[in-house]
Amino acid sequence: MLYLKKYFTEGLIQFTILLSLIGVRVDVDTYLNSQLPPLREIILGPSSAYTQTQFHNLRNTLDGYGIHPKSVDLDHFFAIRRLLNQVRSLDHLRVPSTELNAWLVHRDPETVVSAASQSSPSIALDNGGSLEDVNSPEPSAMRGAGSTSESTYSLSGEDSLGAVAPEANQEQGNRDSVDELSKEDIDLIDILWRQDIDLGAGREVFNYSSRQKDDGDKPNEVNEEASVREEDWRNGVNLQEGQGVTLVDGETGESIPEELSRLGTQTSMSLQECLRLLEATFPFGEESEFQATDAAPQLRGPAENAPSTSQGLSLPAPLTQSDAPLDLEQQWQDIMAIMELQEMDVNNTAENTNLNNLNNTQANTNESGTMTSFGVSQSSLINQDVSLHQASLPSCSQDLPSLFNSDLDPSVGQRPTLLRLSSSNSSNINSTFGVTNLTGLYLPPLNSTNNLTSSPVLPDPFVSLLEESMLDEISLLDLAMEEGFSQAQASQLEDELDSDSGLSLDSGQSPASPSNSETSCSSAASSSSTSATFSEEGAVGYSTDSEVATAEAEEGAVGGYQPEYSKLCRMSYQDPSHFHNLPQLDSINHNHTYNLPLASSYPEQPQLLGSCSKKCRDKHLQQTKIHPPREFIDKQSSRDERRARAMKIPFSNDKIVNLPVEEFNELLSKHHLSEAQLSLIRDIRRRGKNKMAAQNCRKRKLDTIIKLEQGVQDLRRDKARLLKEKMECLRSIRQMKQKVQILYQEVFSQLRDEEGRPYPASEYCLQYSADGSVLITPRSMTLEQSRKPDKKPKDKKK
DNA sequence: ACACGATGTCATGGC
DNA sequence: ATGCCATGACATCGT
Structure with missing residues (x-):
């Protein structure tokens, strides 16, 4: 009950909202599944059904892989292949276009996400995997390529950890019901759970636990690991592994553990085989490929794909992108990137996956073809999922402070390109989310301490997203106004826009x-x-x-x-x-x-x-x-x-x-x-x-x-119209503010003191004087000025 | 039997 | 002053 209660209270509301926005079919049962073993079966049916559809494609992809080096046995190979197909099919089945949205959703209610991932065959696993991957900063012996990515994702790892822990807990609960856990396992679960409560606060502990298991697994060869995992699962530790394992594996960004856990949850039959398959497939760089090719395209959409694959493969891609000119906004972009990393690990991973896919395309032509196509779809998905992003934002907003506090890793700045892309997305999401809900919020940050980071500046994508969100509302109004403006719609609009009791036009x-x-x-x-x-x-x-x-x-x-x-x-x-x-x-x-x-x-x-x-x-x-x-x-x-x-x-x-x-x-x-x-x-x-x-x-x-009623309707229309106009005005104002902020950053970045050194954004800021001149002023001065209208113009005027 | 709406009628006031 | 109209109030009828 505690788990359920927690999940419901913390993330379920947002999650449901997101789902409603997205229109994704996410069953609350998924959450419950983790808690309630019987529900798994419900999911299993559909998943199996999906698997059938996916088999063909999966086999093809699997063929592309050929026999994995680890798979010594031919039988083992086939078994792995079969299981892998099933796993893939599950993934495919889960997440259509909407899956991307789901992934984001999981991000926000981190705990919920993980839980959902396990319980729900569709989305959550990938997310959890990505998160876990990020989380596990440990050296992924399994994945050479993944190690590099790990560092990048470490930032987001905290979030993921928080998310992961819940999953583990839920899975544990589920599996506990099925299997008995050892005291150690229980203790570990408790620890994880506590950490989950903190949402990433206990990350280290969690990682440690996961590491222990992982470490235990890692030393062993793949087969051994597989056997160990199998044993764990059998013992009911599976959940932990699902959690911890996923973390370990997650380093590579691979959701495999989760998938395995899924399989375990969904079908107890193939756990061993799945483990073997996973080990065989994933231990090597191919793992990334596997996910990228298989999971990424259909199931996970951009976001989901990115996490798992991105870690292993993504790193190169970011570097390549880093080449892109970021001159002006790099500082704040870096900050944004950091923020984004935590928030938008998914996006980054998605992009990374895309890049990786592109890189990998040469290596794996077959997969590359699929990947490229998927990459396109992913982008489209991202755009489509704007609403979802918005939904996920809250968590991001929460993360922001921590990001600032944690401050910036130089490494983050090193990866501007990815960060940018992701950051733009994330920022968009955050900004959009925040802006949509809190129109006025955006500006304060710009002027406020955030100016230091210049994070407030939002890239164009944000604007577009914001506009879209705005347009959505406006469109509703338009529809209501122009198209008959049914009273129900009108009432809805009013309810949404303004809780204005007014007369009920139903009688109208x-x-x-x-x-x-x-x-x-x-x-x-x-x-x-x-x-x-x-x-x-x-x-x-x-x-x-x-x-x-x-x-x-x-x-x-x-x-x-x-x-x-x-x-x-x-x-x-x-x-x-x-x-x-x-x-x-x-x-x-x-x-x-x-x-x-x-x-x-x-x-x-x-x-x-x-x-x-x-x-x-x-x-x-x-x-x-x-x-x-x-x-x-x-x-x-x-x-x-x-x-x-x-x-x-x-x-x-x-x-x-x-x-x-x-x-x-x-x-x-x-x-x-x-x-x-x-x-x-x-x-x-x-x-x-x-x-x-x-x-x-x-x-x-x-x-x-009748006339009076019509007059009421007319007034309502006018109200809706005025609200629309208001929204448009607000939007335009936001755009202008964004432009101003960008200009501010540009100007500030070009300012140099007497010695030719750039002014630190943390200490100085630009002040706009009444006569139109712009003065650079110490922030301490600005604070004083805010109290006292004293201005000490410092140096330059522009 | 009661409530309610529709309709007719009366009384009243204004134009 | 008369006629007409509007309207509130009431009565009646039908559902």
Whole structure:
């Protein structure tokens, strides 16, 4: 539980975030696997499945190797070959393009990474291997070439150690469950675990433990080592070896131990064989080739490949790259490189692997071909994995301080090229990560003590990455804004960009729908044989459909009563679905008789229908559409109509309601009506008009609500747009600051004191005066100036 | 039986 | 002063 808890708390969150960003399929089970043996099997299945796919390629690659010198036995050779293929296949299977991302992820939660590597067949192993490789500064007797690389990676080794230890712990836990560990092993595990807790603090101890095992293995010949390892694994020490061994082997940067551990975890069957294979293959320089060719390309992507292979092979490559002109920025680049080494060992290794691959291509044509292709893919992968890098950054940021503290190894500076590349990547990652999350953070470092190292200056790649990250956010906003900007998206954006509670627009569509429905209402009404045309207000000027016309003709062509029409409108307005319901629509259409003296025209129907429930009427209506008007008479309509009829009003309610005052008065004047009749007519007119007014009023209310909702949406869009603009501005500002920083470094590097010596960046810095002049000032002065606006211009002005 | 929405009606106020 | 309109409040009806 402790392991799980630790992993979850420390790295799982970040890891999950990264995974989500990357879209990589990383199962939490992988982590659990280390802890929970049963879960391994789950992984094993898929891995095995993958292996099948990979075999062909792997065999080809294996063929390229030919018989390894160590493999004396032909049978042994075949067995090794087979196992190797399996191992490779596993690697391939694991990490597609996304694997690179996974590798980075492991870097960040170092402990997690290692654990994941072991447990998860896919990614973690390689990482752990790389890390371990880095970690183990010990002389890798196994690998001559690896030794050189080791020194370079030693810096990162700490991190890796931290990462490795967890793996060991997890694996131990797993294997403990399977196998029993000796007290020594347990003690060692505990030590490692403690170290893991410190995340690399206990590196030495860990290395020592690993070394012991490794040393024990190393003295022995490959076969012996293999046997020893096998024994360890059998004993349950495998985990330790997986850890420690990987460390030892890791010196070469080879993830072999991890792979072996994987095999052990995945399939207990082939451990011995795997060990033999590994020993046979790896002990020599070929190991690097092996990884580079096999593992690197598909599985690990650039990053993963790099670690293992890079160590052995990478060294030359960096040197070659070192030739590249680094004049201006070397100082800070060196620093950056150091930082990057810790952080971006993966990247370096990847690049190294690429370089190594290039170098090796001549030696191994077959593999070289694959490698070159992979190298391209790797680069692409790196670019694609920007998000992942970002995710991994946090750990890097943590590492930075230590880097500064540890200060710089001259060796680091010696490898500017690699460092640069890697550093650029790493810095990008770091910077991007930090910047994305903390926009303002970047600048302070530039001005702050970091200026000494000039690490703050970010290479262009960083800018690009930053921009990409920025663009991603912006793109989201754009999408939201430009493309419908669904409320869900909008809400997400707001949640992401700004935790602004605000109104939930979820209801927004529903309000919008009414408006749509309203329009649709008109269209529907027109389409539905009702040629009614009503003003917004509602019911003015509707023309009845044919049926209505007939009804009116029958009834004496009373003016259509608008309320019904408005009713239709309202129905549709509120709920467009009503239109779809033909019966209702029909009823509405037929309802024009509402104001008419239906009693006269259909004296009988209303009564019959009135006795029936509305459902009954609906049924009746459906059955007998021939006489719709009868059925639509409701109480209220019938009430006034009946009253009018009872009062023997000579004209329809429709006319009473809708006629202009003048005409209405004329109409009344033409007929000799009693006071009761006149009163009733006025009441009918009043009620009818009030009805329409009420409908219009309600409609206006709805319209107002809709408009308000739309206004909210518009405001949200504006907000998103403004945020986008803000992001763009911030981006541009960052770019400008970067440029300024670069310029600063350039200028500062060219400054010389009276004796022609360059100013140490640690002691001096450039100050920008208000008049635009630039002064070089001791940092102590700057600190004082920050407190007091005193400036002592020193020497040069530029 | 109750809640809710739709609709109609009344009363009121403003234009 | 009258008519019209808008609107709140209430009642009614249907779901």
